[in-house]
Amino acid sequence: xxxxxxxxxxxxxxxxxxxxxxxxxxxxxxxxxxxxxxxxxxxxxxxxxxxxxxxxxxxxxxxxxxxxxxxxxxxxxxxxxxxxxxxxxxxxxxxxxxxxxxxxxxxxxxxxxxxxxxxxxxxxxxxxxxxxxxxxxxxxxxxxxxxxxxxxxxxxxxxxxxxxxxxxxxxxxxxxxxxxxxxxxxxxxxxxxxxxxxxxxxxxxxxxxxxxxxxxxxxxxxxxxxxxxxxxxxxxxxxxxxxxxxxxxxxxxxxxxxxxxxxxxxxxxxxxxxxxxxxxxxxxxxxx
Numbered sequence: 001x002x003x004x005x006x007x008x009x010x011x012x013x014x015x016x017x018x019x020x021x022x023x024x025x026x027x028x029x030x031x032x033x034x035x036x037x038x039x040x041x042x043x044x045x046x047x048x049x050x051x052x053x054x055x056x057x058x059x060x061x062x063x064x065x066x067x068x069x070x071x072x073x074x075x076x077x078x079x080x081x082x083x084x085x086x087x088x089x090x091x092x093x094x095x096x097x098x099x100x101x102x103x104x105x106x107x108x109x110x111x112x113x114x115x116x117x118x119x120x121x122x123x124x125x126x127x128x129x130x131x132x133x134x135x136x137x138x139x140x141x142x143x144x145x146x147x148x149x150x151x152x153x154x155x156x157x158x159x160x161x162x163x164x165x166x167x168x169x170x171x172x173x174x175x176x177x178x179x180x181x182x183x184x185x186x187x188x189x190x191x192x193x194x195x196x197x198x199x200x201x202x203x204x205x206x207x208x209x210x211x212x213x214x215x216x217x218x219x220x221x222x223x224x225x226x227x228x229x230x231x232x233x234x235x236x237x238x239x240x241x242x243x244x245x246x247x248x249x250x251x252x253x254x255x256x257x258x259x260x261x262x263x264x265x266x267x268x269x270x271x272x273x274x275x276x277x278x279x280x281x282x283x284x285x286x287x288x
Contacts (some may be wrong), residue, residue, distance in 0.1 A: 002154075003226055003265035006193040008124035010098030013056055014173030018260055018279045021057035021106060021127075021268040023232065026080045027064045040083045047084070048093050051103045053272035057125060060084055065129050065154075065203070074111045081107055082117055089122035096122040105204030106148070112137035119145045127268075129203060130156050131181045143189045148269055150228050151175055151185070151195055155204020165204040171216045174199055178223060193207035196266060198228040207239040214255070217262055226265035231255055233270060249274060257282035 004014030011020055025049045028038055037043040047058045062080035063072040067095045085105050088094040106125035107118040108272045115126050119141070125148035131137040142149055145194050153174050155165050163167055167173045178197055185195065212232075220227055237248040237255075249271055256267050257278040269275040 001263055003263075004195060005148055005226055005266070006192075007104060008119060008145060009096050009122075011096070011104060011124055012098075013104070013148075016056070017283055018274055018276075019056045019266040020054060021059045021228075021266060022047070022053070022055035022103075022271050022272045023270050024050065024058055024060050024084070025061060025064070025269060026054045026062050026084055026154060032238055033146070034131060040087060042097060043084045044093065047088055047224070048091075050272050051093055054276045055103050055272045057106045057266075058103050058167040059106040059108055059125075059127055059268060060123075061127075062114070063109065063116065065108070065225050066269045074113050077109065077111065078115050080208065081114070082121060085123050086122045094122070103219060104148075107152075110134045110138060112141050115141045115147075116145075119147055124148055125150065129200070131177075132184075139184070139188055139190075146191060146194055148218060149185075150189065150198050151178065151181055151197050152228075153203065158224035162204065163169070165206060165209065167209065170205065170209045170212050171219055174213070175219065176209075178220070184255060192225065196226040197223065198227040199222070201229070201231045202236060206235055210236045211233075211240075214259070217259065217264060221263070227263075228266040228268065229256075229259055229264050230268035232275075253278040261286050269274065 004012055007013050019097050022035055024043055026043045028039055037046045060081050062077040068095050086103055095102045105123040106127050108127040109115055109124045110128050110130035115138055127150040129152050131151055134287035232252050235249040237251040253274050258273050258277040261282050267275055
């Protein structure tokens with residue numbers, strides 16, 4: 001099966017057997033690589049490496065959303081991400097426009113002013129952990145610019161989301177949540193071809209919640225939209241396997257391969273090369 005995603009500036013990613021979003025954190029406190037790419041030049045260099053590894057998307061984050069993290073003001077978030085977006089476009093590492101080839105820029109933000117600024121600078125995707133609940137003005141930006149949009153579920157703000165998360169039935173509750181948010185987006189005027197769904201592994205979920213979502217990932221296909229998965233090096237691998245954060249690469253690759261076989265379309269990862277190899281191998285071994 002081939003996947004594709006219509007994003008900003010008239011660009012379509014795919015059709016492809018899978019799409020890879022390489023993570024570029026320009027934060028001092030992200031759980032896996034906080035501080036390593038905080039400098040603009042270092043971030044651009046890292047993004048270039050991910051592009052060479054085969055990333056279709058370069059996903060920039062200027063505010064950590066790890067459990068317990070503190071919020072960052074919009075000025076500071078823009079100071080972190082906007083120069084990187086501009087440099088990636090200027091240097092031809094990422095590309096904007098319908099006729100362009102190569103990676104595109106995604107920005108992980110829930111703030112309307114940040115989204116507007118990075119879209120003006122050439123970003124084509126907004127990756128939003130909040131489902132436009134934290135800043136209602138974000139909805140207007142999405143409708144105006146029509147970017148690719150990652151609609152993600154999280155149980156409240158990062159600072160508090162892991163405090164005893166509870167669901168009646170986590171999969172059914174998330175399906176209800178997505179239906180509600182998708183209806184709002186449709187009424188506002190964001191075309192459904194722009195939207196992908198991220199169940200938000202680790203965002204207000206226990207280990208059993210995360211596993212339940214992954215076991216029943218096929219149920220999220222009911223909306224007819226691509227599934228976007230971000231489980232790279234997450235704490236679930238520590239909880240389940242006792243692995244420290246720097247030893248979760250193999251587990252990430254196995255989980256990514258298993259999800260790829262089940263037609264999860266887009267994978268947000270730290271190790272693009274490893275994920276690409278795992279997905280390619282899994283698909284080759286399971287083709288009829």
